[in-house]
Amino acid sequence: MNAYLVSHYGPDGLQHATLDQRPPGPEEIAIRLDAIAINPLDWKIRNGWLDEMIPLPLPAVIGSEGAGTVLSVGADVTGFAVGDRIAGFIDSGAFAETAVTRAARLLPVPAGLSTEQAAALPTAAETATRIYALLHPEPASTVVVNGAAGSVGSMITQLLVRDGHAVIGTASADNHDYVRGLGATPIGYGPALVDDLRRLAPAGIHAGYDTTGHGFIGRVTDLLPARRIVTIVDFAAAAQGAIVAGGDPTQLTITAAVREVFDSAARGELRVSIAASYDFDALPDALALSERGHLRGRVIVRGKGRESAGV
Numbered sequence: 001m002n003a004y005l006v007s008h009y010g011p012d013g014l015q016h017a018t019l020d021q022r023p024p025g026p027e028e029i030a031i032r033l034d035a036i037a038i039n040p041l042d043w044k045i046r047n048g049w050l051d052e053m054i055p056l057p058l059p060a061v062i063g064s065e066g067a068g069t070v071l072s073v074g075a076d077v078t079g080f081a082v083g084d085r086i087a088g089f090i091d092s093g094a095f096a097e098t099a100v101t102r103a104a105r106l107l108p109v110p111a112g113l114s115t116e117q118a119a120a121l122p123t124a125a126e127t128a129t130r131i132y133a134l135l136h137p138e139p140a141s142t143v144v145v146n147g148a149a150g151s152v153g154s155m156i157t158q159l160l161v162r163d164g165h166a167v168i169g170t171a172s173a174d175n176h177d178y179v180r181g182l183g184a185t186p187i188g189y190g191p192a193l194v195d196d197l198r199r200l201a202p203a204g205i206h207a208g209y210d211t212t213g214h215g216f217i218g219r220v221t222d223l224l225p226a227r228r229i230v231t232i233v234d235f236a237a238a239a240q241g242a243i244v245a246g247g248d249p250t251q252l253t254i255t256a257a258v259r260e261v262f263d264s265a266a267r268g269e270l271r272v273s274i275a276a277s278y279d280f281d282a283l284p285d286a287l288a289l290s291e292r293g294h295l296r297g298r299v300i301v302r303g304k305g306r307e308s309a310g311v
């Protein structure tokens with residue numbers, strides 16, 4: 001099968017290769033990847049920034065999430081059958097034509113959701129629902145989301161809006177209309193951030209979700225104590241009392257909350273934005289686009305196996 005592996009850490013460390021795919025173990029499923037979502041985790045791993053947290057025996061196929069079709073199932077797997085359309089987190093690396101992953105990390109794609117949308121959802125759904133569970137605001141709260149246009153940011157924004165909270169979301173100016181379309185009030189990251197928050201929330205802000213860092217927690221400390229902010233990026237903010245949502249991304253599984261997000265998205269109640277789509281042969285360009293940042297949604301790579309299968 002065609003794959004991209006990291007031969008060494010660094011910007012030039014990703015290489016195309018042709019590899020054999022091992023069969024699934026008892027609790028695993030073999031899949032054809034029809035759509036691969038590029039995740040910031042992928043270029044952080046390629047750059048070697050996470051080599052202590054996620055030690056990889058190089059060379060290794062990377063890529064964390066995607067969607068596709070079940071090719072075969074392990075002896076102990078129930079609830080999945082050959083030909084099912086599935087999405088989730090990919091153990092053996094998503095930057096490949098086929099993959100093997102634990103069944104607990106996959107879910108069936110509900111009708112109404114495209115394979116590309118399904119590929120874009122696992123991390124956003126898992127992270128947004130996890131941080132929401134860590135800090136559930138009182139009904140009708142005013143809440144700030146730092147990085148509201150990102151994949152995780154746009155998902156937590158939509159969940160909060162759905163539940164009746166007033167959301168103020170930071171974003172680059174180009175993304176303000178997008179954030180407004182999610183039901184939030186957009187503001188910039190610049191020097192006016194604190195004044196904008198005071199003006200838009202005269203009765204105070206009750207909770208914050210930080211998906212992009214850049215000193216946000218320290219800047220808003222007079223308005224919102226760190227203990228009422230969850231961050232997925234600013235791990236040092238634990239010293240200020242912030243709630244840090246870390247964890248090992250290689251051990252994420254499909255929770256009931258993730259299934260609910262997939263079902264809501266399939267009913268059209270949650271928006272899943274695709275920033276750009278690339279062919280498999282241009283995967284390195286897709287990775288570079290994700291690394292440049294400021295996207296609205298995930299960059300998607302069409303699976304090589306899908307080309308070969310003619311679907």
Ligand SMILES: NC(=O)c1ccc[n+]([C@@H]2O[C@H](COP(=O)([O-])OP(=O)(O)OC[C@H]3O[C@@H](n4cnc5c(N)ncnc54)[C@H](OP(=O)(O)O)[C@@H]3O)[C@@H](O)[C@H]2O)c1
Pocket residue numbers: 039040041123127147148149150151152153170171172173175211212214231232233245246247292293294295296297298
């Ligand atoms: N701890 C965890 O469990 C966990 C889980 C998932 C993700 N993460 C991390 O959380 C972060 C967000 O993930 P994501 O998937 O939502 O990423 P994403 O889709 O790439 O979104 C990141 C957003 O950050 C904003 N941003 C602000 N300043 C930026 C800058 N200087 N450069 C680039 N973007 C900037 C961008 O929006 P604007 O253009 O509007 O500024 C962008 O949309 C990533 O670092 C990821 O690795 C952590």
